[in-house]
Amino acid sequence: MEREEINKIVEKQREYFLSGATLPAGFRKKALDNLKKAIQAKEEKIAAAIKKDLGKSRDEAFFCEIGLTLSEITYMQKHLKRYAREKRVVTPIAQFASRSFVKPMPYGVTLIMSPWNYPFLLTMEPLVDALAAGNTVVVKPSAYSPATSEVMKEILEEVFSSEYVAVVTGGRAENTCLLQEKFDYIFFTGSQSVGKEVMAQAAKNLTPVTLELGGKSPCIVDKSANMKLAAKRIVFGKYLNCGQTCVAPDYILCEKSVQEQLVVALKEEIVKQYGETPITNPTYGKMINEKHFARVCGLIEKSKVAHGGNSDGSLLKIEPTVLRDVTFHDSIMQEEIFGPVLPIVTIENVDEAISIVNGRQKPLALYVFGQDKKVTKKVMARCTFGGGCINDTIIHLATSNMGFGGVGESGMGAYHGKVGFDTFSHKKSIVDKKTWMDLPMRYQPYRKLYMKLIRMVLR
Secondary structure, rough: OOHHHHHHHHHHOOOOOOOOOOOHHHHHHHHHHHHHHHHHOOHHHHHHHHHHHHHOOHHHHHHHHHHHHHHHHHHHHHHHHHOOEEEEEOOOHHOOOOOEEEEEEOEEEEEEEOOOOOOOHHHHHHHHHHHHOOEEEEEOOOOOOOHHHHHHHHHHHOOOOOOOOOEEOOOOOHHHHHHHOOOOEEEEOOOEEHHHHHHHHHHHHHOEEEEEEOOOOEEEEEEOOOHHHHHHHHHHHHHHHHHHHOOOEEEEEEEEEHHHHHHHHHHHHHHHOOOOOOHOOOOOOOOOOOOHHHHHHHHOOOOHHOOOOOOOOOOOOOOOOEEOOOOOOOOOHHOOOOOOEEEEEEEOOOHHHHHHHHOOOOOEEEEOOOHHHHHHHHHHHHOOOEEEEOOOOOHOOOOOOOOOOOOOHHOOOEEOHHHHHOEEEEEEEEEEEOOOOHHHOOOOOOOOHHHHHHHHHHO
């Protein structure tokens, strides 16, 4: 798409937003209802597209992408009228007589740039929040998941006019053109390197941003953990979507005394969940493309493989793999893995784990397994991270009742539910001053009596 065409889309959306058409709560609810019906009508087509791009089974596509999107729509339909309502706050006595209130206002023309690993969910969920807040939206899905991008384009063009919601497909050229436009808000999900570029371009127009990035999310396994259950839940979170999940456990910090026990439990769980030959399992996903397949294969040090390690380039599949006795000098610990390889780093105790986590970039997620509540509470209190779980993985993002987002190098801002509505809204602080009286003490010349009263009030 050419720069002129993109510019025309943005200008038409600005004109439409300024007309006030998106402001009524009823309009927003109707838009969400139309979107929900369209998604439900094309559920099979969406699942087939996700299967083509990422090899996900129909069931995984539903409970990890389509279902969560529908849930977010339902939540917003139920609550947006209340969220959009102005909220009265206490007025200081010095401002008597007046009424003070906070009024949510949509930012205006927004840009949502989404990734390829959960191409439907990570496009549609922020879109739902942006529409609920009353914005117009330009959606830019990833070029790496073309089948899903095409289905989303089809759905959104059927449901919305381009002056309200527009889809721009393409690659880097289109991304560059979009970032040269002046938006009122930018929501980006992707890598740290691209996130830095998005933020740099947004700064030229002082455009606020939400950055949903990634990083190496640690999983701490204490000696008090239920090893079989820990392994079951770690395997689920790590190898879901062939490890291409931004909040997947990137590596395990495990006490030396229980490493062998954990390795055995992980092996058993991988076989239970994916079978003896995962590469031939039709419900096990694939790497997104050859580039990422080759990169992840290159991180597997054969001498440290405790389980798996095999791959099939023709299918772009890598077995669920466990590496043992890994150190922070190994190549796999120098970057986010974003694939089905799970390294285990041994530690002496939980204090060492806390020191390791806090000495590295702030992770998007953190998980701790242990039945000793003092240990789990200590980890949660001492470590800085975006969000996480105690005795489970990744499920903290599957709710509209809590915000999801990163901190530091793993991102800024959050979304889901009320937090998502607030992300795409500016809260205007307003004082409605009454005209039936006007206290004279704030006007010059300042009198001693008035100043005494002011000092009493403002202490």
